[in-house]
Amino acid sequence: MHPLVRTARATGVLYLGIAITGMLGFLIIRPRLFDPDDPAATLANLVAHESLARAGVALELGIVLTQALTAVWFYRLFRTVDAVAAGAIAAFGLINGIAILVSAALFGTAVGMAGDPVGDAAATVQTLYLLSDNMWGVGNLFFGLWLIPMGMCVLRSGWMPRPLGWVLIAGGVCYVLGGLVRYLVPGAGILVEALAMPASVGEFWMISYLLIRGVRRTAPVGAPAADLAPAR
Numbered sequence: 001m002h003p004l005v006r007t008a009r010a011t012g013v014l015y016l017g018i019a020i021t022g023m024l025g026f027l028i029i030r031p032r033l034f035d036p037d038d039p040a041a042t043l044a045n046l047v048a049h050e051s052l053a054r055a056g057v058a059l060e061l062g063i064v065l066t067q068a069l070t071a072v073w074f075y076r077l078f079r080t081v082d083a084v085a086a087g088a089i090a091a092f093g094l095i096n097g098i099a100i101l102v103s104a105a106l107f108g109t110a111v112g113m114a115g116d117p118v119g120d121a122a123a124t125v126q127t128l129y130l131l132s133d134n135m136w137g138v139g140n141l142f143f144g145l146w147l148i149p150m151g152m153c154v155l156r157s158g159w160m161p162r163p164l165g166w167v168l169i170a171g172g173v174c175y176v177l178g179g180l181v182r183y184l185v186p187g188a189g190i191l192v193e194a195l196a197m198p199a200s201v202g203e204f205w206m207i208s209y210l211l212i213r214g215v216r217r218t219a220p221v222g223a224p225a226a227d228l229a230p231a232r
Helices: 003-033 039-048 050-078 083-115 121-145 147-157 162-184 189-212
Strands: none
Touching: 003 039, 003 050, 003 189, 039 050, 039 083, 039 121, 050 083, 050 147, 083 121, 083 147, 121 147, 121 162, 147 162, 147 189, 162 189
């Protein structure tokens, strides 16, 4: 297997890891535990489902791990295409990981507080959850920003379909706008979700392409990026 294809597929596996841990942790477990309107219910959920809550913290750490590795592997994949853009993917991806790492720490503190309450445990746990949720909210800026140089590398390399590059760039811009709208326009949840859709399309397209095809190429093993054939 061409080393570039091997790197691309490894990147796809890691990127898929982000998607799986993110869906399980953020989209499935969190809503079962966190009641945004009832601190007492949130505390009761954590006490009644402690194992599930701890699994939620572990999954967030799984997101951090796969996010950090994916950022590094994207740099390995695209560094010969555009070192600055590849470095930006890595840097923005690592900042994503830091945002989620802080969220996981807050989540873990809430779980610990529920098991060993001090003072008004319900209010404290709810506050910790809200802080954790807002780490995801402000992190939207970098969740979007890392897609923009990723799309640029797709366009400049010619290793993947050009429409994928444009979808990634558009998705990144929309995700950044969604992060701003969330705080500038209270109650605009539907709009924020709509702005996230292009990014989701681009990311799952990218994951699928990396896993199935890797990259399109005609150059021999070891050829530099400039010598690789463009996608058709």
